[in-house]
Amino acid sequence: xxxxxxxxxxxxxxxxxxxxxxxxxxxxxxxxxxxxxxxxxxxxxxxxxxxxxxxxxxxxxxxxxxxxxxxxxxxxxxxxxxxxxxxxxxxxxxxxxxxxxxxxxxxxxxxxxxxxxxxxxxxxxxxxxxxxxxxxxxxxx
Numbered sequence: 001x002x003x004x005x006x007x008x009x010x011x012x013x014x015x016x017x018x019x020x021x022x023x024x025x026x027x028x029x030x031x032x033x034x035x036x037x038x039x040x041x042x043x044x045x046x047x048x049x050x051x052x053x054x055x056x057x058x059x060x061x062x063x064x065x066x067x068x069x070x071x072x073x074x075x076x077x078x079x080x081x082x083x084x085x086x087x088x089x090x091x092x093x094x095x096x097x098x099x100x101x102x103x104x105x106x107x108x109x110x111x112x113x114x115x116x117x118x119x120x121x122x123x124x125x126x127x128x129x130x131x132x133x134x135x136x137x138x139x140x141x
Contacts, residue, residue, distance in 0.1 A: 001066050008035035009042035010118075017069065036129050038121055039114030073131035080130055084109045091127075092116035099125045 004024060007013045012035050018024040024045075027033050034041045084107040087094045091110030097103035109130055112120070120127050 005046040006033070006035075006043050007046055008038060008040040008044075010035070010038050010040060012037040012040075013046070017066075019066065034114065034129070039112070039117035039129070041114065077131050080107075080109050083107065086110060092120055095120055095125055095127055096123070099123075 001017050001019060002021060002024070003015055003017050005013065005015055014036055016024075016033065018027070024033070028043060031041045033043045035043060087108045087110040089111045091108065091112045094103060094108055094110070095112075098105055098108070112127070117127060
């Protein structure tokens with residue numbers, strides 16, 4: 001696993017984990033890496049200091065860490081899908097209506113364009129990307 005410090009075209013700093021440097025390069029080239037704040041896919045790596053192993057033992061080895069992170073992402077997604085209302089591509093409009101009090105207050109999820117996400121964030125309406133569904137093992141290369 002490798003952690004990169006990233007930033008988007010709007011200078012939002014964030015970090016992301018990848019299985020390798022080439023995994024980051026591949027995902028970025030396919031437009032799969034996006035800013036969690038505004039949804040921009042214009043993302044670049046930032047300068048980072050290397051992680052130098054100290055004398056302390058790691059609490060969790062790297063391979064299980066990837067599994068733990070994947071399992072947690074699956075649990076978060078499953079919780080949202082089971083407990084939130086799916087509003088499809090009307091997410092931005094419905095989030096705004098809930099925020100303004102013109103729609104029933106409830107937890108929702110759905111799809112939004114990067115521009116819609118940016119507008120929601122600029123207007124102080126909280127939203128965050130949902131972890132992507134895990135890859136389908138039956139469709140592996």
